[in-house]
Amino acid sequence: MAGGFERQVRARSEYQRRNPSWVDSVSRYRALIGNVSTPGARILDLGSGRNGLHGDDLSCAPGADVFGVDPDPSALAANRVISHRVVGSGEDLPFAAGAFDIVASAWVLEHLDLPGLVFSEVHRVLAPRGSFIFLTPNAWNYNAWVIRAIPHRWHAGITRRLYGRGEGDAYPVRYRANSGSRLHRLLNAAGFTHTDLSYNGDPSYIAFNRPLLEAAIGIEHVLATPRLRGAQVHILGVARA
Numbered sequence: 001m002a003g004g005f006e007r008q009v010r011a012r013s014e015y016q017r018r019n020p021s022w023v024d025s026v027s028r029y030r031a032l033i034g035n036v037s038t039p040g041a042r043i044l045d046l047g048s049g050r051n052g053l054h055g056d057d058l059s060c061a062p063g064a065d066v067f068g069v070d071p072d073p074s075a076l077a078a079n080r081v082i083s084h085r086v087v088g089s090g091e092d093l094p095f096a097a098g099a100f101d102i103v104a105s106a107w108v109l110e111h112l113d114l115p116g117l118v119f120s121e122v123h124r125v126l127a128p129r130g131s132f133i134f135l136t137p138n139a140w141n142y143n144a145w146v147i148r149a150i151p152h153r154w155h156a157g158i159t160r161r162l163y164g165r166g167e168g169d170a171y172p173v174r175y176r177a178n179s180g181s182r183l184h185r186l187l188n189a190a191g192f193t194h195t196d197l198s199y200n201g202d203p204s205y206i207a208f209n210r211p212l213l214e215a216a217i218g219i220e221h222v223l224a225t226p227r228l229r230g231a232q233v234h235i236l237g238v239a240r241a
Helices: 002-018 025-036 073-078 115-125 142-149 152-163 180-190 210-223
Strands: 042-046 065-070 084-087 100-106 126-137 194-200 234-240
Touching: 002 210, 025 100, 025 126, 025 194, 025 234, 042 115, 065 073, 073 084, 100 115, 115 126, 115 180, 180 194, 180 234
Parallel strands: 042 065, 042 100, 065 084, 100 126
Antiparallel strands: 126 234, 194 234
16 A cells, blocks of 8 residues: 555656656645744644644644644544644534634545535634635546546545555545636635635656656646646645635
8 A cells, every 4th residue: 555655756756856846736735834824823724634734743834823623533533733623514613703814724625515615614714814725636637537537436445556545535526616717706705805826736646657657747748838737736725814
């Protein structure tokens, strides 16, 4: 199982060697949090799961008071990064209005049944001029189309075999907020005043052998062109309350 994860790491390393300016999406996500966080910032990790803020420390948020909320108690119990663990859902966040300076969420938006309701709740718990920072797959990328074509009952086994992730990491995907136009529309409707989106490529998802790695790198090269950048595999966003 470790082979799948190691294969992804090798693919990203090779891609970065050929494209020195490329930065992986999780590192970019953490940097976005760091850009807006200040010592003592109140941060909510929405859908924190087992890997709060997707790092092994809180260097992205120095001195922050970090809460993690997730509907899965077992995932929260395994989380060793967040300071406070709260069982709850994004549709009904168990926090007071204006409680947080930052709400951050990675690999969650693609699973939401009611993203508009979740975004309204995020806006409610953010302080004035607070930031909602997120990382999510792009529904217009070819990887998303492949995932859609595979019945969900097979996802856990495929995820375990190909990427070395556990059964509990294969949640149903909806892609109801996973394009630039949908994100802008839903976030505007939720009350956010401004949203900045950026896109990032990653060849590691289909790089199961050398020929597929070369094909994936070639695809990423094409998608990096200005006209196609909106179809890269990941969307990163910062929405201002």
